[in-house]
Amino acid sequence: MLKSINTEAILNSLTEGVITVDKEFRITFINESATRLTGFSKDEVLGKICKRVFNSECCDNNCPIARVLISGKNIFDYEGEMNCKGLPPVPIRLNASVIQDENNIAIGGVITFRDMTLIREMESIIHKESVFHGIIAATPVMKDVFALIEQISGSDAPVFITGETGTGKEMIANAVHKLSKREGRSFIKVNCSVIPENLLGSELFGHAKGAFTDAQRDRIGRFELADGGTIFLDEIGEMPGFMQPQVLRVLQDGSFERIGESKTRTVDARIIAATNIDIPSAILNGSFRKDLYYRLNIIHIHLPPLRERKDDIPLLPEHFLKQYCILYSKSIPHIDEECMDLFLHHNWEGNIRELENAIEYAVIRSKPDRGLCICSLPTGLRQGFSCNNQNINNGINNKNGASEIIELLNKHKWNKTAVAKELCMDRSTLWRKLKNMGLQ
Numbered sequence: 001m002l003k004s005i006n007t008e009a010i011l012n013s014l015t016e017g018v019i020t021v022d023k024e025f026r027i028t029f030i031n032e033s034a035t036r037l038t039g040f041s042k043d044e045v046l047g048k049i050c051k052r053v054f055n056s057e058c059c060d061n062n063c064p065i066a067r068v069l070i071s072g073k074n075i076f077d078y079e080g081e082m083n084c085k086g087l088p089p090v091p092i093r094l095n096a097s098v099i100q101d102e103n104n105i106a107i108g109g110v111i112t113f114r115d116m117t118l119i120r121e122m123e124s125i126i127h128k129e130s131v132f133h134g135i136i137a138a139t140p141v142m143k144d145v146f147a148l149i150e151q152i153s154g155s156d157a158p159v160f161i162t163g164e165t166g167t168g169k170e171m172i173a174n175a176v177h178k179l180s181k182r183e184g185r186s187f188i189k190v191n192c193s194v195i196p197e198n199l200l201g202s203e204l205f206g207h208a209k210g211a212f213t214d215a216q217r218d219r220i221g222r223f224e225l226a227d228g229g230t231i232f233l234d235e236i237g238e239m240p241g242f243m244q245p246q247v248l249r250v251l252q253d254g255s256f257e258r259i260g261e262s263k264t265r266t267v268d269a270r271i272i273a274a275t276n277i278d279i280p281s282a283i284l285n286g287s288f289r290k291d292l293y294y295r296l297n298i299i300h301i302h303l304p305p306l307r308e309r310k311d312d313i314p315l316l317p318e319h320f321l322k323q324y325c326i327l328y329s330k331s332i333p334h335i336d337e338e339c340m341d342l343f344l345h346h347n348w349e350g351n352i353r354e355l356e357n358a359i360e361y362a363v364i365r366s367k368p369d370r371g372l373c374i375c376s377l378p379t380g381l382r383q384g385f386s387c388n389n390q391n392i393n394n395g396i397n398n399k400n401g402a403s404e405i406i407e408l409l410n411k412h413k414w415n416k417t418a419v420a421k422e423l424c425m426d427r428s429t430l431w432r433k434l435k436n437m438g439l440q
């Protein structure tokens with residue numbers, strides 16, 4: 001089968017192991033790398049049935065050669081373990097393909113595989129060095145942030161986190177609380193930009209029964225709920241001016257009154273605040289109090305945008321790929337080099353959140369057991385790029401394409417009624433399309 005001296009010399013020069021079998025699964029060739037990786041010599045394996053030689057976890061129930069012979073489809077980047085000669089299990093990554101004669105009739109198969117032990121060890125080291133309480137980063141500027149969070153773990157001083165939208169300010173707040181001496185106590189989060197102005201005071205400080213029309217009973221505010229723990233005031237730059245003096249008072253002496261009540265109460269809550277606006281400019285235009293800023297800004301943590309720490313970019317897509325493969329029950333073994341190159345050169349105005357959304361979108365569109373490639377990315381991201389891999393899972397071929405429907409689903413936060421309305425179709429029609437796309 002592979003009788004040529006030149007061909008054999010080429011195969012023996014490869015660092016990957018190469019094994020070929022005939023239709024009866026008898027080994028017809030093994031290269032030098034494969035003998036070194038398995039510990040078997042050529043004489044020990046040639047002519048023998050492969051699964052009786054190589055004790056791999058996939059040999060009995062999921063033989064890759066059997067799969068390619070039955071399906072006619074090649075297997076790429078399958079990961080498993082191999083046991084040989086009683087040695088400890090070796091993690092491997094293999095590819096399997098059908099060998100055909102001149103009449104395109106299958107006459108056997110070929111497997112190539114490599115030892116992943118060193119790569120797994122390196123991945124473990126990188127993971128330990130690049131993951132900080134769920135935050136994926138390894139650049140010096142982010143390691144400085146992590147070091148600062150550890151240094152302030154014994155302090156109750158306010159923390160002020162700044163950075164663009166999508167840089168991970170909430171995750172930093174989570175880490176600050178988790179490493180603090182208040183860890184294990186309440187951690188209350190408030191987004192100051194989404195609560196209506198007329199309700200924000202009640203949300204933060206509570207109210208007494210009868211304080212206003214709908215106040216049918218006493219209510220505890222978020223600050224009281226955070227007593228003894230931490231309160232995170234996200235988007236504090238959006239807090240209306242009339243509310244800022246009350247927060248300043250809590251920072252100064254821990255005191256406040258519920259709305260409609262004259263009784264002064266005290267609370268012991270550590271305050272972490274975050275914003276994506278330019279606070280010095282907000283102070284100049286009068287929308288943010290200078291004294292509140294100085295009280296909040298005892299410990300300042302600034303998160304740089306993703307475009308300024310591009311060495312972190314290769315770590316993030318791999319993390320999100322694993323996360324969304326689990327969520328959508330898909331097997332996508334890797335990210336293509338061209339796709340990763342695009343990630344490295346994109347400006348990421350939406351920062352980590354934009355990157356995460358792009359990976360989720362791509363996982364939804366990608367075919368299983370194939371690499372994630374450029375053609376599966378959102379249209380705006382892959383503009384000007386193209387590929388011929390055809391790794392997209394286009395479940396439908398009619399007027400409304402899969403990419404259009406997925407983009408609309410993301411736009412409407414997966415509200416199918418709203419998507420169906422925009423597409424001018426019945427909800428049941430959209431449901432059938434989603435079912436065909438595997439997104440029911």
